[in-house]
Amino acid sequence: MNIDWLEWLGYLASFIVLVSLLMSNILKLRWINLLGSGLFSLYGFLIGALPVGFMNLGIVFINIYYLVQLYRADAENK
Numbered sequence: 432m433n434i435d436w437l438e439w440l441g442y443l444a445s446f447i448v449l450v451s452l453l454m455s456n457i458l459k460l461r462w463i464n465l466l467g468s469g470l471f472s473l474y475g476f477l478i479g480a481l482p483v484g485f486m487n488l489g490i491v492f493i494n495i496y497y498l499v500q501l502y503r504a505d506a507e508n509k
Contacts, residue, residue, distance in 0.1 A: 437477055444470035458501055465494040 447467030454460035475483030
């Protein structure tokens with residue numbers, strides 16, 4: 432079975448997104464999902480699948496937004 436590096440990138444991104452959904456800690460979930468969706472976005476753009484690339488890029492920005500909110504709330508509570 433001959434799988435090229437782009438296909439491996441897609442599998443890795445899928446696996447990271449899957450792992451992120453196993454997190455009970457929302458901060459860990461957001462960080463791991465940010466990594467997975469970033470890789471998935473890169474994968475989508477590299478293979479020319481623009482809907483995959485743009486949708487996952489949107490998820491990257493959603494994760495960043497919520498991470499900023501979480502860190503701000505944590506800073507205010509100190």
